[in-house]
Amino acid sequence: MSTAITRPERIRALLDAALAPSVLELTDESAMHAGHEGAKSGGSHYRLTIVSERFEGLRLVMRHRLVYDSVHDMMHTDIHALAITALAPSEL
Numbered sequence: 645m646s647t648a649i650t651r652p653e654r655i656r657a658l659l660d661a662a663l664a665p666s667v668l669e670l671t672d673e674s675a676m677h678a679g680h681e682g683a684k685s686g687g688s689h690y691r692l693t694i695v696s697e698r699f700e701g702l703r704l705v706m707r708h709r710l711v712y713d714s715v716h717d718m719m720h721t722d723i724h725a726l727a728i729t730a731l732a733p734s735e736l
Contacts, residue, residue, distance in 0.1 A: 651688060651722050655715055659694060662714035666733060667695035673727075689725040699732040 649657070652670055659668055674688040692711065699707045707730035715723060 651718070652690075655690065655718065655723070658714050658718070659692075659711070663694065663696040663698050663710060665694045665696040667693065667731075669693040688723060689727075690723060691727045691729075693729045693731075695731045695733055695736065697733055699730055700734060701732075704730070 652672060655670060656668060659665060669692070671691040672688060673691055694711065696710075698710060702710075708728050711726070711728050711730060712719065715726070719726075
């Protein structure tokens with residue numbers, strides 16, 4: 645029996661641990677980028693919608709920084725591209 649964790653599961657676990665989101669929607673869009681340079685190197689393309697209290701009062705660039713910091717070890721190896729929608733609960 646294999647217990648290997650998938651890329652999306654690892655991304656979710658890292659984001660959960662760092663940002664305790666109330667909403668975390670992660671979509672693998674890699675198939676839409678077949679043949680793209682990043683796909684050739686094994687990196688995947690993801691779309692993320694995340695809502696976290698940690699984003700309250702932060703500008704968009706800082707929200708993205710928190711997300712990227714959370715998955716830093718996966719960037720450019722497991723993740724080639726990450727499209728982020730980062731919201732605070734008050735923005736819902």
